Amino acid sequence: MSKPVIATASLAGCFGCHMSFLDIDERILELIELVEFDKSPIDDLKKFTRPVDIGLIEGGCCNAENVEVLRYFRENCRILVSVGECAIMGGLPAMRNLIPLKECLEEAYLNSPTVAPEDRLIPNDEELPLLLNRVYPCHEIVKIDYFLPGCPPSADLIWEALMALIHSQPLKLDYPLIKYD
Amino acid sequence: MPDKIKFTIDGKDCYAEPGQTIYEAAKANGVFIPVLCHYEGLKPVGSCRICSVRANGRWMTSCTQPVTNGMVIENATPEVEAYRKAIIEMLFVEGNHFCPTCEKSGNCELQALAYRYQIMVPQFPYLFPKREIEAFPGFLLEHNRCIQCQRCVRAIQTEDGQKIFALKNRSKDLRINVDLKLAARMTEKEVQKAMDICPVGAILKKEVGFRIPIGKRKYDQKPIGSEVEENK
Numbered sequence: 001m002s003k004p005v006i007a008t009a010s011l012a013g014c015f016g017c018h019m020s021f022l023d024i025d026e027r028i029l030e031l032i033e034l035v036e037f038d039k040s041p042i043d044d045l046k047k048f049t050r051p052v053d054i055g056l057i058e059g060g061c062c063n064a065e066n067v068e069v070l071r072y073f074r075e076n077c078r079i080l081v082s083v084g085e086c087a088i089m090g091g092l093p094a095m096r097n098l099i100p101l102k103e104c105l106e107e108a109y110l111n112s113p114t115v116a117p118e119d120r121l122i123p124n125d126e127e128l129p130l131l132l133n134r135v136y137p138c139h140e141i142v143k144i145d146y147f148l149p150g151c152p153p154s155a156d157l158i159w160e161a162l163m164a165l166i167h168s169q170p171l172k173l174d175y176p177l178i179k180y181d
Numbered sequence: 182m183p184d185k186i187k188f189t190i191d192g193k194d195c196y197a198e199p200g201q202t203i204y205e206a207a208k209a210n211g212v213f214i215p216v217l218c219h220y221e222g223l224k225p226v227g228s229c230r231i232c233s234v235r236a237n238g239r240w241m242t243s244c245t246q247p248v249t250n251g252m253v254i255e256n257a258t259p260e261v262e263a264y265r266k267a268i269i270e271m272l273f274v275e276g277n278h279f280c281p282t283c284e285k286s287g288n289c290e291l292q293a294l295a296y297r298y299q300i301m302v303p304q305f306p307y308l309f310p311k312r313e314i315e316a317f318p319g320f321l322l323e324h325n326r327c328i329q330c331q332r333c334v335r336a337i338q339t340e341d342g343q344k345i346f347a348l349k350n351r352s353k354d355l356r357i358n359v360d361l362k363l364a365a366r367m368t369e370k371e372v373q374k375a376m377d378i379c380p381v382g383a384i385l386k387k388e389v390g391f392r393i394p395i396g397k398r399k400y401d402q403k404p405i406g407s408e409v410e411e412n413k
């Protein structure tokens with residue numbers, strides 16, 4: 001039997017969830033015996049090279065590119081997991097959901113005291129992904145199969161979840177593993 | 182024991198004093214029933230519904246309902262727990278709960294209940310409502326996190342009995358309203374009391390925050406309610 005394939009992505013996140021993933025420390029040696037990696041910032045593969053079993057998504061959707069990547073993952077992953085507060089509810093980027101987008105941009109690029117008068121310009125280049133009206137949790141864009149809360153989720157939670165998925169067993173969810181911060 | 186009341190919770194024989202509410206009697210028998218709007222020593226208002234049980238088959242709020250002889254109570258059944266989970270999830274999507282930025286995180290009763298019921302994601306869509314943060318001399322009122330439990334309304338008063346916190350508006354616009362003049366006269370101790378009595382991170386004493394390290398906070402290691410259950 002071939003090894004299960006894992007892929008990961010960071011959308012509107014801070015890479016903290018990926019860092020927490022790497023915090024599994026020496027268990028990573030065990031993991032690479034068990035699985036293979038496809039598209040992920042860890043190996044820098046830009047396109048999927050084969051069907052993926054488990055896709056891990058960090059971050060919610062704040063722009064059109066996030067949505068495109070998320071849909072690309074959904075098309076190619078058998079199981080898709082929202083990892084962390086941002087993927088689950090938008091997280092810190094979603095704090096902008098309480099302020100109109102126009103006001104956010106004006107504050108950041110026009111009115112902020114750290115913007116020099118000659119630099120006052122709201123970026124608008126076709127190379128830049130278009131911002132969405134607000135930040136969306138991943139499960140409001142595509143179907144998500146599982147959710148791992150935390151900011152970031154602890155390495156132990158990510159590990160337990162991966163082991164449960166790889167071995168098709170129920171997740172052992174000890175009380176301290178569920179945290180929203 | 183002639184004047185003891187006998188009743189059952191999920192099949193377990195329990196005993197109560199006459200006049201005790203279901204919640205109080207359950208606690209005395211080592212059974213945890215979650216509460217949010219209720220706080221010991223305050224008159225129960227029965228508004229949040231998180232303490233609901235089925236008593237003799239009917240939904241009742243255990244913080245307001247006195248226990249009676251022979252009562253059969255369903256508490257930790259899948260049906261009752263699903264109902265409670267839904268209430269917690271509604272509270273999460275109805276406000277703006279960014280736990281990673283919240284001073285109360287780890288000590289918050291709403292969050293602790295979500296941990297206890299193992300909520301990984303709310304089943305309802307997030308509303309991201311527009312709410313304000315108000316600043317008073319000694320404290321902040323974070324309306325994004327207020328669950329309108331009215332604990333502050335009932336507990337915080339001046340020496341001569343004037344209310345400092347009150348409710349205004351109705352339905353989804355219901356908000357806590359603070360008497361500016363009275364709030365300005367609150368001592369540090371009174372502000373601390375208000376912050377402690379608030380189940381969530383809505384009343385925040387100024388100039389302190391994130392004082393207890395992660396891992397040592399109230400609900401980091403043990404679920405809310407375990408202190409009751411250890412009392413069996």
Ligand code: SF4
Pocket residue numbers: 180277278279280281283284285286287289290291292326381382383
């Ligand atoms: S009040 Fe509680 S649930 Fe809300 S953000 Fe703060 S810790 Fe989270």
Ligand code: SF4
Pocket residue numbers: 326327328329330331332333334357378379380381383384
């Ligand atoms: S401020 Fe706190 S105590 Fe007062 S109603 Fe809101 S949540 Fe309850």
Ligand code: FES
Pocket residue numbers: 215216217218219226227228229230231232233242243244245
């Ligand atoms: S605790 Fe009983 S209704 Fe809120």
